[in-house]
Amino acid sequence: MAVILDGAALAAKLKARIREEAGALPRPPMLAVVLAGEDPASQIYVRGKERDCAECGIRTRTHRLPADVSQRELSALVDRLNRDGDVDGILVQLPLPEGLDPRPILHAVSPEKDVDCFHPLNAGLLALGEPRFLPCTPAGVLELLDAYEIPVRGRLCVIIGRSHLVGRPLAQLLTARDGTVTLCHSRTADLPALTRQADILVSAAGRRGLVTADMIKPGAAVIDVAMNRDPGGKLAGDVDFPAAEAMAGFLTPVPGGVGPMTRAMLLRNVLQAADRR
Numbered sequence: 001m002a003v004i005l006d007g008a009a010l011a012a013k014l015k016a017r018i019r020e021e022a023g024a025l026p027r028p029p030m031l032a033v034v035l036a037g038e039d040p041a042s043q044i045y046v047r048g049k050e051r052d053c054a055e056c057g058i059r060t061r062t063h064r065l066p067a068d069v070s071q072r073e074l075s076a077l078v079d080r081l082n083r084d085g086d087v088d089g090i091l092v093q094l095p096l097p098e099g100l101d102p103r104p105i106l107h108a109v110s111p112e113k114d115v116d117c118f119h120p121l122n123a124g125l126l127a128l129g130e131p132r133f134l135p136c137t138p139a140g141v142l143e144l145l146d147a148y149e150i151p152v153r154g155r156l157c158v159i160i161g162r163s164h165l166v167g168r169p170l171a172q173l174l175t176a177r178d179g180t181v182t183l184c185h186s187r188t189a190d191l192p193a194l195t196r197q198a199d200i201l202v203s204a205a206g207r208r209g210l211v212t213a214d215m216i217k218p219g220a221a222v223i224d225v226a227m228n229r230d231p232g233g234k235l236a237g238d239v240d241f242p243a244a245e246a247m248a249g250f251l252t253p254v255p256g257g258v259g260p261m262t263r264a265m266l267l268r269n270v271l272q273a274a275d276r277r
């Protein structure tokens with residue numbers, strides 16, 4: 001049976017350390033959150049981030065804007081936050097309301113305050129192996145591997161999903177750790193043939209039930225990044241958990257695996273941003 005990678009417990013430990021370090025700074029760090037529109041999931045995510053920050057001694061200031069906010073008003077707010085000396089990190093909650101283009105907004109965030117690591121400069125630094133911030137979800141995956149002493153060097157790492165949020169930056173980080181990385185996507189021919197060779201298999205496709213036990217190499221570390229809803233509304237990953245548990249050596253649960261780690265990594269980035277300033 002697989003060892004279950006307990007992201008919730010590890011995140012709690014990391015948060016305790018972040019709280020201690022935040023308390024040692026000359027003033028508590030500050031995260032500014034921009035939330036436009038009424039998307040219910042975004043409201044829940046933002047409340048979660050506010051709670052996480054409060055637990056770690058990080059202040060938050062959430063700017064709630066109506067769904068009909070203009071591109072120009074949103075840019076003006078980001079510009080003000082960039083210049084605000086009290087703000088260490090800026091997070092623009094996605095998705096933005098329909099009709100707004102997120103790219104110019106995300107690109108307008110000062111790279112020094114870009115705690116989500118979405119700015120092209122920060123994405124470029126990451127690609128060059130000189131990251132200013134680590135993107136939260138990929139960093140959370142690495143922390144989990146490290147905590148359970150799962151080696152990356154020389155291992156075949158197969159990632160399902162090539163998004164700029166998860167798959168691509170994770171491929172860069174695992175490559176930097178001397179993993180041999182195969183990045184798969186919806187046009188990959190014979191996905192199971194590739195996943196079956198993986199020592200570390202990461203699924204970030206957002207397709208419930210995509211990864212079945214026969215796609216897993218016996219003893220592999222299987223990291224399920226996805227957050228899908230089953231028909232009953234329950235959170236589920238991409239991996240068929242009960243079947244995978246019998247095949248994998250290590251396995252993340254959903255919820256309680258990568259999700260809490262992602263949240264903890266955001267807090268770490270805010271702390272780093274504050275510390276550097």
Ligand code: NAP
Binds near residue numbers: 184
């Ligand atoms: P995304 O932008 O929709 O990307 C999904 C990727 O998966 C794409 O590259 C897509 O291929 C690929 N894909 C889709 N179906 C596939 C299939 N049947 N076979 C192989 N590849 C397939 O999603 P994302 O933003 O990266 O997020 C992925 C999942 O992770 C979602 O469930 C999201 O909710 C979750 N997530 C979780 C966390 C967390 O903290 N746990 C954080 C971020 C995201 P193409 O490129 O060819 O379309």
